[in-house]
Amino acid sequence: MGTTESPRRVTMTPAARRVLEAAARLFYERGIHAVGVDLIAAEAGVTKKTLYDRFGSKEQIVVEYLADRDERWRAFLARHLEAAGPTPRARVLAVFDALGAWSPQHSPKGCGMVNAHAEISDPAHPAYAVITGQKRGMLTLFTDLAREAGAAEAEQLGGDLMLLHEGALVAHGLGIFDDPIGQARERARALLA
Structure with a gap:
C-alpha cells in the first residue's frame, strides 16, 4: 500500500494556474x-524557468493536476449530495447522478485517476497518494452511506457500490455500450432495495 500522507501543494499564482490548466x-x-x-x-x-519556479518538477505538476481534479469532483459531488437531501438511499443514487453529469464534460476518456494510475503505479511517486486517496474517499463515502441506510453488511454494500461506480466510469470511457452510468445507477437502486 502507498503512503496516506498528503503530498505537498503549490500556491497558485496566475502563471501557475495557466500551467496547471494547460x-x-x-x-x-x-x-x-x-x-x-x-x-x-x-x-x-x-x-x-517560470514553470520550474512555480512547481519545481513535472511530478509536482502531476500532483497539482490530480489534486485539483479531485477537489473539483468532490465539490461537484457535494452539490449533488446536498440536493439529494438527507435520505441515504437518495444520496447513493445522487453519486451516480453526479457521475452521469460530470463524465460527458470532464471524463469522456474515462476516469482521470484510473488513467493516471495506469502510468503511475509506484507508491513512492507523490501523485500516487492523490490517486489512491481519491478512490479510498469514494469507498468511504459509499460505505458510510450504506451504513446510514441501515445495511446489515455496510462494508460489503459500500464495496459493491464502489465497484458499480468505478466500472461504470471505465465503461463510459471505453464507449462500448450505451449508458453504463445509468445502468450502474439502476443496479445500485436494486442493491439498496
Whole structure:
C-alpha cells in the first residue's frame, strides 16, 4: 500500500494556474508520460524557468493536476449530495447522478485517476497518494452511506457500490455500450432495495 500522507501543494499564482490548466488538458488528452514540460510551458505561455519556479518538477505538476481534479469532483459531488437531501438511499443514487453529469464534460476518456494510475503505479511517486486517496474517499463515502441506510453488511454494500461506480466510469470511457452510468445507477437502486 502507498503512503496516506498528503503530498505537498503549490500556491497558485496566475502563471501557475495557466500551467496547471494547460497540463490538465494535455495530461488527460495525451497521457502524463507523453507530455513534457516544454509543451506545457508553451501551451501555458510561460517559460520553462517560470514553470520550474512555480512547481519545481513535472511530478509536482502531476500532483497539482490530480489534486485539483479531485477537489473539483468532490465539490461537484457535494452539490449533488446536498440536493439529494438527507435520505441515504437518495444520496447513493445522487453519486451516480453526479457521475452521469460530470463524465460527458470532464471524463469522456474515462476516469482521470484510473488513467493516471495506469502510468503511475509506484507508491513512492507523490501523485500516487492523490490517486489512491481519491478512490479510498469514494469507498468511504459509499460505505458510510450504506451504513446510514441501515445495511446489515455496510462494508460489503459500500464495496459493491464502489465497484458499480468505478466500472461504470471505465465503461463510459471505453464507449462500448450505451449508458453504463445509468445502468450502474439502476443496479445500485436494486442493491439498496
